[in-house]
Amino acid sequence: MALAPMTIYEELVTANRILARYGVVDAYGHVSVRDPDNPERFILSRSRSAGQVEIKDLMRFNMDGQALDGDDRSAYLERFIHAAVYAARPDANSVIHAHTEAVLPFSITEAPLAAVIRSASDIGTHVPRWDIRGHFGDRTNLLVSNMERAESLAATLGTNSMALMRGHGFVSCGWTLERTVATAVNIARNARVQYAALQLGGPIVMMSQGEIEACAESRGTTPSEEQLAANRRGWDLWTQEVHGSRGERSHE
Numbered sequence: 098m099a100l101a102p103m104t105i106y107e108e109l110v111t112a113n114r115i116l117a118r119y120g121v122v123d124a125y126g127h128v129s130v131r132d133p134d135n136p137e138r139f140i141l142s143r144s145r146s147a148g149q150v151e152i153k154d155l156m157r158f159n160m161d162g163q164a165l166d167g168d169d170r171s172a173y174l175e176r177f178i179h180a181a182v183y184a185a186r187p188d189a190n191s192v193i194h195a196h197t198e199a200v201l202p203f204s205i206t207e208a209p210l211a212a213v214i215r216s217a218s219d220i221g222t223h224v225p226r227w228d229i230r231g232h233f234g235d236r237t238n239l240l241v242s243n244m245e246r247a248e249s250l251a252a253t254l255g256t257n258s259m260a261l262m263r264g265h266g267f268v269s270c271g272w273t274l275e276r277t278v279a280t281a282v283n284i285a286r287n288a289r290v291q292y293a294a295l296q297l298g299g300p301i302v303m304m305s306q307g308e309i310e311a312c313a314e315s316r317g318t319t320p321s322e323e324q325l326a327a328n329r330r331g332w333d334l335w336t337q338e339v340h341g342s343r344g345e346r347s348h349e
């Protein structure tokens with residue numbers, strides 16, 4: 098018998114667990130989704146490590162990063178990142194902020210991070226780098242802990258799907274939760290591959306703009322049934338890995 102589709106809350110719990118399992122986030126870092134019932138709101142866990150997030154931990158926030166529903170539980174200090182990206186990017190329905198170690202070298206050097214493997218094509222030919230010091234001076238703690246800093250970061254993100262944060266991590270966003278999670282997993286992979294290639298020396302062949310656009314078309318908003326099945330394959334496997342089976346998720 099087919100299981101009922103996951104609710105957005107169940108999908109967000111799953112997304113948290115996948116990102117933790119694949120090392121995109123550790124004790125810190127978070128993923129959110131825009132509220133399908135109200136585009137001016139988003140759903141994000143209370144201040145808890147992604148690998149431990151359960152449905153009861155999820156909270157709703159407005160575009161100023163303020164908790165709704167009278168929920169006064171401790172929220173992530175950097176929830177403002179999500180608010181600012183959703184406000185600036187109506188096309189974004191999911192946002193991830195992470196401190197993934199494989200990505201960090203690219204945040205503190207001039208080595209450009211760009212798509213070199215097709216599974217990370219969404220990051221494009223150029224990933225912008227945001228340095229909080231350049232905007233807010235050399236006395237910050239590097240955290241994006243208010244709307245002013247978050248809006249500055251979102252401005253650097255622009256129309257890209259990812260921005261590096263100097264000495265801190267990255268922010269990424271995407272059209273759907275599934276795709277944003279898949280890209281984040283592959284951002285770490287892309288960074289590792291690119292770093293390894295740099296050790297081999299010589300020029301690196303990046304993906305071209307044409308290749309990136311072709312990948313985007315095949316994974317676009319109206320994919321074919323075949324493409325949809327291919328897109329879901331990773332998500333279905335990862336869901337099984339983090340839940341044992343989909344049926345067990347309701348016991349969390």
Ligand SMILES: [Zn+2]
Nearest residue numbers: 175194265266
């Ligand atoms: Zn952070």
